[in-house]
Amino acid sequence: xxxxxxxxxxxxxxxxxxxxxxxxxxxxxxxxxxxxxxxxxxxxxxxxxxxxxxxxxxxxxxxxxxxxxxxxxxxxxxxxxxxxxxxxxxxxxxxxxxxxxxxxxxxxxxxxxxxxxxxxxxxxxxxxxxxxxxxxxxxxxxxxxxxxxxxxxxxxxxxxxxxxxxxxxxxxxxxxxxxxxxxxxxxxxxxxxxxxxxxxxxxxxxxxxxxxxxxxxxxxxxxxxxxxxxxxxxxxxxxxxxxxxxxxxxxxxxxxxxxxxxxxxxxxxxxxxxxxxxxxxxxxxxxxxxxxxxxxxxxxxxxxxxxxxxxxxxxxxxxxxxxxxxxxxxxxxxxxxxxxxxxxxxxxxxxxxxxxxxxxxxxxxxxxxxxxxxxxxxxxxxxxxxxxxxxxxxxxxxxxxxxxxxxxxxxxxxxxxxxxxxxxxxxxxxxxxxxxxxxxxxxxxxxxxxxxxxx
Numbered sequence: 001x002x003x004x005x006x007x008x009x010x011x012x013x014x015x016x017x018x019x020x021x022x023x024x025x026x027x028x029x030x031x032x033x034x035x036x037x038x039x040x041x042x043x044x045x046x047x048x049x050x051x052x053x054x055x056x057x058x059x060x061x062x063x064x065x066x067x068x069x070x071x072x073x074x075x076x077x078x079x080x081x082x083x084x085x086x087x088x089x090x091x092x093x094x095x096x097x098x099x100x101x102x103x104x105x106x107x108x109x110x111x112x113x114x115x116x117x118x119x120x121x122x123x124x125x126x127x128x129x130x131x132x133x134x135x136x137x138x139x140x141x142x143x144x145x146x147x148x149x150x151x152x153x154x155x156x157x158x159x160x161x162x163x164x165x166x167x168x169x170x171x172x173x174x175x176x177x178x179x180x181x182x183x184x185x186x187x188x189x190x191x192x193x194x195x196x197x198x199x200x201x202x203x204x205x206x207x208x209x210x211x212x213x214x215x216x217x218x219x220x221x222x223x224x225x226x227x228x229x230x231x232x233x234x235x236x237x238x239x240x241x242x243x244x245x246x247x248x249x250x251x252x253x254x255x256x257x258x259x260x261x262x263x264x265x266x267x268x269x270x271x272x273x274x275x276x277x278x279x280x281x282x283x284x285x286x287x288x289x290x291x292x293x294x295x296x297x298x299x300x301x302x303x304x305x306x307x308x309x310x311x312x313x314x315x316x317x318x319x320x321x322x323x324x325x326x327x328x329x330x331x332x333x334x335x336x337x338x339x340x341x342x343x344x345x346x347x348x349x350x351x352x353x354x355x356x357x358x359x360x361x362x363x364x365x366x367x368x369x370x371x372x373x374x375x376x377x378x379x380x381x382x383x384x385x386x387x388x389x390x391x392x393x394x395x396x397x398x399x400x401x402x403x404x405x406x407x408x409x410x411x412x413x414x415x416x417x418x419x420x421x422x423x424x425x426x427x428x429x430x431x432x433x434x435x436x437x438x439x440x441x442x443x444x445x446x447x448x449x450x451x452x453x454x455x
Contacts, residue, residue: 031058032080036087039080046097053121055097089116096126104131110138140340183258186251189327190446199327202251209244209320212237216314241317245281248320252278269335270326277319284313329438336434337427344423344430351419356386359412363405370402390416 031047033040033055042055050056054070058081061067067074073082083090088105093116096102104110104127114135117124127135184191189199215221216237224231230238252274259265266272287309325331338345360382367376375398376382385398389412400409 030079031055032078033090034080034082035085035090036083038087038090040090040094042094042097050097050122054119056121085119086112086116089113090120093117093120093122096122101128102126102131103128104134110135111142114139144340179258182254186254186258188445190442198251201247203324203327205244205247206320206323208240209317212240212244213314213317213320241281244320245278248274248278248323270323273319273322276316277323280313280316287313329435329442333431333435333438336438337431340434341423341427341430344427347423348420351422352387352390352416355390355412355415355419356383359390359408359415360386363400363408363412366402366404366408367400370404375399375401376405386412389413391420392416 029045030041030043033042044059047053047055047059051060058067058070061070064074064076067081071081072084074080075082086108088108089112092103092105092113102122104113114124124132124135181194185194185198189195221231221234221237224234252271255271256262256265266275322331325335361379363385364376364379364382368374376385382398388395389409392413400406
């Protein structure tokens with residue numbers, strides 16, 4: 001049903017909308033819906049097609065009490081129903097009833113429009129797919145924001161709660177003040193000079209750790225390690241590493257002390273990274289001491305296994321670099337984007353796997369039948385070629401020689417470019433929005449700290 005729509009103006013700021021027939025259509029066949037001062041004249045036959053909506057239920061009401069349960073007011077003389085809701089949102093719902101098209105409004109928040117749909121009894125699934133996708137994205141953002149607020153509420157004691165506790169706050173005023181200052185210093189670099197110094201030292205120690213990690217892999221130092229020797233330079237690197245780990249351990253203890261909920265603190269991703277980065281140093285010390293004490297009785301295989309464990313544990317020190325995310329807005333934006341775009345990254349992986357399964361057998365068949373040099377020995381071996389070709393890396397270690405193989409390679413490369421580009425646009429927009437959100441939060445935190453310092 002797609003009836004024609006007419007509009008005539010009446011007294012005041014109201015407007016009358018009608019479908020089909022003459023504008024003098026009897027009110028026995030139409031319902032006058034007044035939403036926010038705008039009147040809509042809608043045929044009952046149209047509302048009967050949507051029996052589960054709020055307007056559709058009006059047609060089945062048998063008493064004034066039932067009618068008032070569905071609307072805010074009712075004028076029985078002219079059969080007019082009054083609703084104190086958003087006129088712009090209702091206009092989209094009326095268009096949906098007339099033409100079957102339901103879209104979000106540019107000038108209205110998607111979550112507010114969702115509330116209007118819930119009030120009028122219109123299902124979200126009736127939205128156009130692009131609008132429904134936008135609504136789902138906004139819902140995910142809201143859930144993420146609410147989860148973050150809950151964590152902040154549990155980790156940080158609000159000042160209003162401190163005032164409400166009265167006598168207890170007076171008794172523990174000194175301790176609460178110290179904890180609040182400690183919290184501002186370790187969690188908020190913009191809280192003042194102590195926070196800035198603390199953040200600066202953290203970044204400096206992370207840089208020193210990265211430099212020492214790179215230096216420890218130099219060939220001469222590795223030879224000394226294999227011979228069981230330790231020169232002065234090796235000792236200096238060990239001292240630097242010990243100082244850095246001591247600082248990181250001290251910083252972790254401060255964060256752990258000032259938090260309210262220890263379990264939530266230990267489940268936070270950045271804190272898990274801290275644990276993974278700090279523990280290998282202490283485990284290495286224990287393994288070294290045990291291996292030295294047992295070296296006279298240990299076999300060669302055991303010593304090799306101990307050396308492998310030590311090398312793996314030392315490689316885990318690279319996680320120190322991830323600590324920069326505490327003080328880098330860019331890294332925080334990257335992490336938030338990855339968390340919000342898991343579906344898009346899943347699509348990229350799915351596209352890549354499907355194309356791999358398609359082009360690997362084709363290039364193997366073409367090269368095994370036509371190629372002069374057998375570089376593609378099996379289909380699983382061709383998967384590596386498909387991955388590096390579709391991602392436009394192209395190491396050149398496996399190259400199709402025959403004409404059919406080169407045609408398959410060209411098709412795979414072009415397909416890889418297109419398939420990888422499809423989800424990238426959505427990921428880019430998510431990154432931009434996440435960056436703006438974090439920048440606004442940082443600006444609000446700075447202004448709040450300025451107000452607090454002014455008070």
